[in-house]
Amino acid sequence: MSQGVEWALHTCLNLTWLDTPAPAGVLAAFYELPPAYLNKQLQALVRAGILTSVPGPRGGFQLARAPETISLLDIVTAIEGPEELLRCDQILNKGPGSHAGVDYRQSCAFAQAMRGADLAWRRELAAKTVADIRADVTRLHPSSSADTRARIDALR
Template identity: 65%
Template sequence: MRMSEGVEWAMHTCLNLTWLPTGQAVPAAKLAAFYRLPAAYLNKQLQALARAGVVSSTPGPRGGFQLARTPEKITLLDIVVAIEGPEEAFRCDELLKRGPGADPKTDYRQACLVSRAMRRADLAWRRELAGQTLADLKADVEQEYPASPGNTVNRFTALRA
């Protein structure tokens, strides 16, 4: 399975927003400048996150994006689904219907052992992402890279100038 680069961009951007003061909206251009990303493309990811209720958008000259919920209430799955959509990674085309001895009345998505194995794997992957919050990721980063919060705040401060 391969996810779009938008997932990585969204994860890092949401993580960066956890270190900024509550209520501080950051324009998409400044969020994009942090990693030298194309602002228009990151803005599309931010709009998807806003539609999913992960971030909120404030219009106007002092507007921008901020987390819509506390990091404890945002799972990594919330971010992935906002960017990639809710569909399962594996799409069963019921290939067995075209094979010898096929029964057109059978729902091969249920009967096919390949489909069932892939759905179990997808469910395990989703459970893992749903079980980890943005707050968990933030804590892991802060433990392994303690300078990250300060560096992030300093970088956004420099970008305002």
């Protein structure tokens, strides 16, 4: 799975502490990431409606909606795309009892099982929001909010 997912998750969390846009360069410097490449990932989050971008000076990225409404699944699908974990190519079509017009994504027993596992995975990810993570972090490290804001301002 793409490494950009991890970057996107942490960056979204960092953005929850802020109330003004932060440029991609600053967000990248936070974890010493390649700035242009993080920018690319953030663009995907913008397309998914998770972030909004403002160009020009004092511009950057910020959350498009409340952290409570952003699930981890939203971020993962924004980066990785909507395809399920195992893309079923319906090789049964090439098999012996292949009837044209049959959708083996539905009838194939393996596809059903894999889809079930895929749904379980997505259910877990959909249940956890960025706000939940922020609450967990705040509980363990109450200074995170101030620390993050300070560091962002220092890099700005």
